[in-house]
Amino acid sequence: MREESKHSLEPGPAHIRDAAQRVLDHFIEQLVDCASQNDGILSASALEAQVKTFVPLDSPEYSKVFNDVWQGCYAIAESAHWAKARHSHFERIMVKCFADLLPRSNEPLSPDRHLSRRIIPGFINALQQMMGQELYSQHSDRVDALVETMRAVHGDAFSWDDVYDDAICLAVVEDVLIGVSQHFPDMAKRRNWMIDVIAGQMPSASDEAEKEWYFGDAAFHTLMNALYGPLRQRYLDVEDRTGLADRYGESEINNLSTLFAGLAADHADLTQAGRI
DSSP states (O other): OOOHHHHHHHHHHHHHHHHHHHHHHHHHHHHHHHTTTTTTTOOHHHHHHHHHOOGGGGGGHHHHHHHHHHHHHHHHHHHHHHHHTTTTHHHHHHHGGGGGGSTTOOOOOOOOTTOOGGGGGHHHHHHHOOOOOOOHHHHHHHHHHHHHHHHHHHGGGGHEEEHHHHHHHHHHHHHHHHHHGGSSHHHHHHHHHHHHHHHHTTTOOSHHHHHHOOHHHHHHHHHHHHHHHHHHHHHHSHHHHHHHHHHOOOOHHHHHHHHHHHHHHHHHHHHHHTTT
């Protein structure tokens, strides 16, 4: 029965169970030692005394055990989160816009060159709020259809790099970024809003570098420059800007212009204030 229960548990609960078993095994060993010193006899009073002296919550040894359990559970939860996130193709291509700034798997976060992966849930939520659920779903459906088609065509040779480079994928990213640019007429106000949304949804950190890292003014500008850097280059090119205006209309391109000017001015203000 115990083996059946063991195999029925999910990884997280199983990890907690194993830790509890370690504590219980240690207590049993303590009882066995006590009994062996009394010809195998353990009286009720001796048992009560052993229970009172067994205080794993205050033990440095078990403080480490509990910390290890937390680290393990966090890793399991994070792995489950990313496994689920990988099923959202649209979210994946949007995160790809700044993926080069994220630590790779098992790579420690370097504050001077990385954004934490923990910003992704809040980033996606901010994107959803600015786009609206209907438009968000429409773009998700476009990307899902693209991925299904490419998997059907390429089979085992399917590659996400091919998806990222596909014209439809590039158009979706461009549509989203130009569409949400309308929400940045007041850069400082939108910056504060995005910091609140993203920082407020960051999962708990497990290592010291992650604990010390936060999503603030500098990280906001790093993220925005990664998202809009390619569009800025196209905007500055006369021929490309004309193409963008033909496709999206002058009003949308004016929103881009306002966003780029706002980012530059806001960065200057924050720099002068010593905040970045």
